[in-house]
Amino acid sequence: MSAPLRANPINAPHIIDRAVVRSHAKRGERLADRAFALAFRGLVYAQIWEDPVVDMAALEIAPDSRIVTIASGSCNALSYLVADPAQITAVDLNTAHIALGRLKYAAFRHLPDYESLRRFFVEADNKANLAAYRQYLTPHLDEPTRRYWEGRDLAGRKRIGGFASGIYKRGLLGNFIGMAHLVARLYRVDLRAILDAQSIEDQRRIFDEKIAPVFDKRFIRWLTNQPASLYGLGIPPAQFDALAGDQRMANVLRARLEKLACDFAVGENYFAWQAFNRGYGKGPDAPLPPYLQPANYAKVRDRIDRIDWRHVNFTDHLREQPDTSLDRYILLDAQDWMSDEQLTDLWQQITRTARPGARVLFRTAAEETLLPGRVPDETLSHWDYSEAEARDLIRADRSSIYGGLHLYRFKG
Template identity: 30%
Template sequence: MVVERLSKTWFNLVHGRNIVYNQCWEDPRLDRVALELTPQDRVVVITSAGCNALDYALAGAGHVHAVDMNSKQNHLLELKLAGVRHLDYDTFWKLFGNGCLPEWNSVYASQLRPHLPSDARRYWDRKGALFKEGRRKSFYFRCTSGTFAWFVNYYIDRVAKMRDAVNALLSAENVEQQKSLFEQYDLAKKLWRPMIKFAMRRDVTLSLLGVPRAQRKQIDEGYPGGILQFVVDRVEAVFTKIPLKDNYAWRVYLTGQYSPEACPEYLKPENFERLKGGVADHVTTHTNTVQGFLEQAEEPVSRLVLLDHMDWLSRDPAKRILTSEWQAILDKTTPNARVLWRSAGLDGTFINSVEVNVDGQKRKLADLLHYNHALATELHAKDRVHTYGSFCIADIHR
């Protein structure tokens, strides 16, 4: 119990004061297929870095509500929205493509600050250094998960001395070349030295990646070899089984910046213009819980993207929150609403035993959720990020 309390205290300390995620770690290419978005859809997504909220708007959603308990995550999306509306493309690319805007002070003061909500303005008044030149060179090597990325790159450059191997992998034309290079450079051995194995078993390290103890225990108990083997297998799959050429999530993690060929949709010139032309107006931010937002929402929603946060609520006493959240989902969704979520565990259907009230009767989610297992399995295999154990697509049938 002492370890549990210390882990929770550290996790809350790390996450309560920071932007945790400086990019989204869910592949929106999968989500577009699974969601089948139309102009009639009102979407709720946990904000994270806001990349995917913008992606859903570009994919044709009628409105996207980006909801996050961490106000800093919303401030990041609000900065992106202000940049879309008031910057030219080249400046916007420096800011969010390169993760560094040397002229931040003048650009922020004249073109961004006047258009930010008051809370976001106060935050970015203090945190502009995240986008300035410095030792870490990029916004994507700062914040919480970015700090871990910076450590990883330090290890690649100074300890394992395998920058040439990483660059070669990122330049590979196909998976066959990637696999050959992975073996040629003996990366399985170089990547997983004892110090890295030790670090990946520590809650302090995992907190930087946004992995709470409840989620870590779920992996340890459900995955052969536990959390370390889970990470080893996922990283090897990214390098040897999934095309890296357009894998922007891992490119930015390993280099600190995107490339024109490997970047989120919102950073592509044609989509930047679409966002500037009005698509960005279909995205709003809300600092709240999913349950809190739904209970206050004036209109029902038809699509929900819950990321992996239900893993965080998978153990007592947090399970009560999970029940309340699903009650709010049932109360405020349209007929046949669709829900997507990820899990670190190999079976994301652990929520099936949750009981909710429907028309005055207690019913289990197992009786209300109609899973599309075939499509979820097909898409999960193509996931460019590849950090989750399972992917779930379910329609709500009352």
């Protein structure tokens, strides 16, 4: 399959505007949406924040599965290759995410060995990566991808330089996490301390004594109550209220961070390392996403041509597919942004293209599924949903930042 490096016309910011800006909202809300859309045009996630291990367990990917997923940082799309599907299409509105996915594709195809790949994407802060980029990757990149990585960010830095100085410290989320570390230090708290914990009980003690009290500070409670302050988490204004519910945002964020810090051993949770270390651990036993684990290197490399990256709206992509042609749909949290009309259009296309046994997996800022009452019953009647299963799934998700994780099964 040669499609992964197809040169799509990827400079189309109106695609993001159309997805994010609420046309029927008040003027002030539309301005906030446009501010978020502007921020979202650059790199947001150098690493995706959905747990692929939970995804694969829920999806039960089979050898004939044809998957459509939102790409984001492409960590999960690449990790799904471990389950040996027939085909994966990774779509995204964000040009930077498409460029990152295609760079990862080229790295698996053309870097000489696992050690080179590990240095590039696990360490991700070694000047030798720039030489590897020039020698092994540049000749094989499509022109838009090469132009993106050799272009400069708002600080005037070449984007590919992120792999010599810590790519996980860049992007909207990387900058947000860096700011969180800075604010914590102002209160004399070192967030990295939790990574030295020797047990879950030790993690709990450090969180309760050091981290939790920061969320009670007056400035933090004010700051986190401003929707713009959470743009760095990839949370648009339309999702802010769903995330907060009837609580103060500081309390919600404390609860989500508490789960990340205390519910899973840090030695087994690479999401905790990204949050508290601003990058993966470099030790030989440090936790990594499935696609970067040495035991999976050969599988991912040998199956890498099964992925196709496309800069397109998810619903628009489905509109181009034949009836009963797809098996697995992964929507991340994109539906939190959508109007009722957009949700209905999306689910009508999902239902039309679903093959027998198809599954849809998505996350929400709030705990409950958002579909009933917003998508017509006629469409949802084709799908089975279990609230109990949803609660089990979200408890297992190590990233810990979402309120709900939902799985729908196609009845036909």
